[in-house]
Amino acid sequence: MLKGRKLKAAILFSDIRGFTTLSSQISPVRLVRQLNRYLNDMVEVILDAGGTVDKFIGDAVMAEFGCPVSEGEKTDAMNAIRAALGMRKALHQLREEWRQEERIPLFNGIGINYGELIAGDIGSQRRREYAVIGDAVNVASRVEGLTKKFGTDILITDSLYQVVKDEVEVIPVGEEEVRGRSGTVKLYSLIGWKGESPQLYQQVQRDLQEFLQEKE
Numbered sequence: 001m002l003k004g005r006k007l008k009a010a011i012l013f014s015d016i017r018g019f020t021t022l023s024s025q026i027s028p029v030r031l032v033r034q035l036n037r038y039l040n041d042m043v044e045v046i047l048d049a050g051g052t053v054d055k056f057i058g059d060a061v062m063a064e065f066g067c068p069v070s071e072g073e074k075t076d077a078m079n080a081i082r083a084a085l086g087m088r089k090a091l092h093q094l095r096e097e098w099r100q101e102e103r104i105p106l107f108n109g110i111g112i113n114y115g116e117l118i119a120g121d122i123g124s125q126r127r128r129e130y131a132v133i134g135d136a137v138n139v140a141s142r143v144e145g146l147t148k149k150f151g152t153d154i155l156i157t158d159s160l161y162q163v164v165k166d167e168v169e170v171i172p173v174g175e176e177e178v179r180g181r182s183g184t185v186k187l188y189s190l191i192g193w194k195g196e197s198p199q200l201y202q203q204v205q206r207d208l209q210e211f212l213q214e215k216e
Contacts, residue, residue: 111144
């Protein structure tokens with residue numbers, strides 16, 4: 001493992017929308033307190049879904065499902081979906097709490113991809129850490145950024161969708177070029193599990209659109 005090996009996993013990136021604006025509106029103490037509450041709740045959901053929290057990049061979270069230990073392709077992919085939907089629910093509940101406390105609500109974007117990556121102990125002689133790299137990781141990061149373009153909170157790639165398509169409801173949003181690679185990536189906006197009410201998805205999308213319009 002430390003020397004590096006190839007494996008397949010689901011990679012999830014999540015980032016807060018409008019964090020730069022938020023940081024200019026409240027005190028550093030309140031900002032850090034709110035950010036830590038958000039990150040704590042998101043991480044708990046990821047861990048409960050069987051994910052591995054890879055790192056924090058500012059207010060962003062990177063996690064893998066199926067790395068370093070896989071539970072099987074379908075289970076790993078389903079766990080990633082479970083985490084994303086759990087994060088949507090947890091953040092919605094946080095927003096309701098923050099509104100009652102007259103705090104600024106937060107929204108996030110989540111991008112998930114499934115594919116081959118390289119995992120191992122990466123770094124310098126003085127500082128190394130376990131990390132994952134590769135095209136699948138880069139695509140997941142870019143897809144998270146595309147949630148802004150499509151005005152939605154969760155986007156998944158076709159490689160992930162093909163594994164879980166019998167279990168989830170989605171809206172195809174088309175194919176997009178992803179910076180740093182040739183070709184396009186087919187994307188879907190994730191509604192939820194098949195057979196479940198889309199009410200939370202619809203509410204979050206309405207709230208997100210209002211938030212984005214206020215920023216314009």
